[in-house]
Amino acid sequence: MGAEVVGMTGREDIATEERALCDIAHEFAKSRLRAAGAAADAGGAYPWDVVRDAIALGLGAPNVPESFGGAGTxxxxxxxxxxxxxxxxxxxxxxxxxxxxxxxxILHAGSTAQKECYLPRLAGADGTGVGALALTEPEGGSEMEILLSQDQTVRTRATKTAGGVRLSGAKRFITNGGQADVTLVLASEGEGGPKTWSLFIVESGDPGAISGRRIPTLGLRGSYTGEIQFEDCILTEDRRLGAPGTGMATVLYALSVARPMASSAALGLARAAYEEAAQYARERRQFGVPIITLQQVGASLAEMRTRLDAARLLVRAAAGELEAGRDASLPAAEAKLFAGETAVQVTQAGLQVLGGYGFTQEFPLEMWVRDAFVARIFFGTAEIQRLEIARGIQEGL
Ligand SMILES: Cc1cc2nc3c(=O)[nH]c(=O)nc-3n(C[C@H](O)[C@H](O)[C@H](O)COP(=O)(O)OP(=O)(O)OC[C@H]3O[C@@H](n4cnc5c(N)ncnc54)[C@H](O)[C@@H]3O)c2cc1C
Known part of the structure; x- marks a missing residue:
């Protein structure tokens, strides 16, 4: 890790064993993710081996308790x-x-049998722990990520059948979509709006769960973004996660976890851009001096660093609420909003520090700028985060 980030890691309040996990993650990031991400961006085959190796190391779901084979982080x-x-x-x-x-x-809403079946796998026990959360549909994205309307917006249907349910419908823009081992699918069990929505566990190989195309994207090609179709996909009752009609409550909880985690990853991306720009500015000379001594370049780096530190404080505050077992929806929305904007601003500012070189494919900044855009879109757009925060204010939070 570059010396310039030592004071910025924000790990001071984290237990020693957990810090060791961060070190493992950093080493894995340096030795595997940088190269694999660049190759995927350039159009190479999707690096599932890298994803699976990371999950086997316990980096996918470190939140799984030790009693289920995880790190209990x-x-x-x-x-x-x-x-x-x-x-x-x-x-x-x-x-x-x-x-x-x-x-x-699954920890939040699963039965004991579901926890015993799926949590060890997600924690990396046997190489079948790639996960996916499938909410978004061709006709609706934002509608699935905030409980604002009572309308019948979930079009994927789960209809009763002998011994279980039949899923039919389609999900789009799903991270690991159609390729995951364990996918949670939000589906409607009736006409009554959100109180009829349930989550179902779909496993790879379930008949009728059909992988669709991989969606070409501007950036984030280190992630697999895909479609899934459900055609007569018959599931037994024990695949429903929680009671019928509790799907949206579980989704809102899962998003309060996902948002700080996705925001943290966005923060890591922004930190990479800051480090690259700071290093370049120390070495690049113009007008006989390193450009870092030019006031406007220094000021830009100062802005980048301050935004990073502020985003980290918001993200860790939201994570702290989760850890304390409190409702983290509002701080998670604040963290997601700010970290998303930070990723976009800091990567662009980093590219600018490199001048013409930043615009070339010889440096990673141009990829990072493209990657950053999605931080304002997935797990709820920036507009949806503002709506969530405004709703919290209305409720007097
Ligand atoms: C790379 C990638 C990975 C993704 N991974 C997943 C995943 O794993 N699982 C999953 O379920 N989904 C995933 N998504 C989908 C993502 O969450 C949705 O794209 C997002 O929620 C927006 O939905 P939409 O694209 O349908 O846009 P829309 O909902 O159609 O929104 C279009 C525009 O209208 C704005 N808008 C919509 N409603 C409102 C409102 N009420 N007030 C103000 N503005 C509004 C939006 O902010 C946006 O700017 C992913 C998307 C991408 C690009």
Whole structure:
């Protein structure tokens, strides 16, 4: 790790064993994620081996308790670890971290049998722990990520059938979509709006769960973004996560975990851009001096660093609320809003410090700028985060 980030890691309040996990994540990021992410961005085959190796190391779902084979890591340490993965590659961090989001939902709402079946796998026990959370549909994204309307917005249907339910519908823009081992699918069990929505566990190989295309994207090609179709996908009752109609409550909980974790990965991406720009500015000379001594370059780096530290404080505060067992929806929305904007601003400012070189594919800044855009979109757009925060204010929070 570069000397300039020592005071910025925010790990001081994290237990020693958990700090060791961050170190493992950083080493993995440096040795595997940087190269694999760049190759995926350039159009190479998707590096599932890297995703699976990370999950096997326990970096996907460190939040799984030790009793289920995980590290039992707290949310603040998990966030610190996600920052390291995001520093390596934002897209791969998203694909690896999906296991932790699925684990959080199963821990929150799953039966003992479901926990025993899925949590060890997500923690990396046997190489079948790639997770996915499938909410977004072709006709609706934002509607799935905030409980504002009572409308019938979830079009994927779960209809009763002998011994279980039949899923039909489609999900789009899903991280690891169609490729994951364990996918949580939000589906409607009736016409009554959100109180009829349930989450179902779909495993790879379930008949009728059909992988769709991989969606071409501007950036974040280190992540696999795909589609899934459900055609007569018959599931037994024990695949429902929690009671019928509790799906949206579990989704909102899962998002309160996912948002600080995705924000941490975005923060790691921004930190990588800051470090690259600071290093370049120390070495590049113009007008006979290193450009870091030019006031406007120095001021830009100062802005970048301050934003990073502020974003980290928000992200860790939201993770702290989770760790304390309190409702983290509002601080998670604040963290997501600010960290998303920070990722976009800091990567662009970093590119500018490199001048023409930043615009070339000889430096990673141009990829990082493209990757950063999605930090304002996935797990709820910036507009949806503002809505959530405004709703909290209305409720007097
Ligand atoms: C790379 C990538 C990975 C993703 N991974 C996942 C995943 O793993 N699982 C998953 O379920 N989804 C995933 N998504 C989907 C993502 O969460 C949605 O794209 C996002 O929620 C927005 O939905 P939408 O694209 O349908 O846009 P829309 O909901 O159609 O929104 C379009 C625009 O309108 C704005 N808007 C919508 N409603 C409001 C409102 N009420 N007030 C103000 N503005 C509003 C939005 O902010 C946006 O700017 C991913 C997306 C991407 C790009």
């Amino acid at each position: 707290g949310a603040r340490a998990q966030a610190a670890m996600m920052e390291e993965l995001g520093w390596g590659n934002f897209g791969l961090a998203a694909s690896i971290g999906a296991s932790g989001v699925v684990a959080a939902a």
